[in-house]
Amino acid sequence: MGRFLSGITEEMKQTKRVQLLDVTKDQVRHVAQRYLVDAMAKGEERVAFLGEKQPWVDGEWKIREMDVKGAE
Numbered sequence: 001m002g003r004f005l006s007g008i009t010e011e012m013k014q015t016k017r018v019q020l021l022d023v024t025k026d027q028v029r030h031v032a033q034r035y036l037v038d039a040m041a042k043g044e045e046r047v048a049f050l051g052e053k054q055p056w057v058d059g060e061w062k063i064r065e066m067d068v069k070g071a072e
Helices: 002-006 010-021 025-041
Strands: none
Touching: none
């Protein structure tokens, strides 16, 4: 049913999984630099969902808490 509604096959899903698993740490850093850090330097706001708040996050970051655990 899902394939009928979305047009996405299991093979397509597996291809996407493999592509995501092939991403390197350096590629993630490059994208974060380009779309988050550089954009902030230009005054362009970006939103990123990164996970749990880490102790290394400094006061320059705008943290917006979202209660996604309670959402269904």
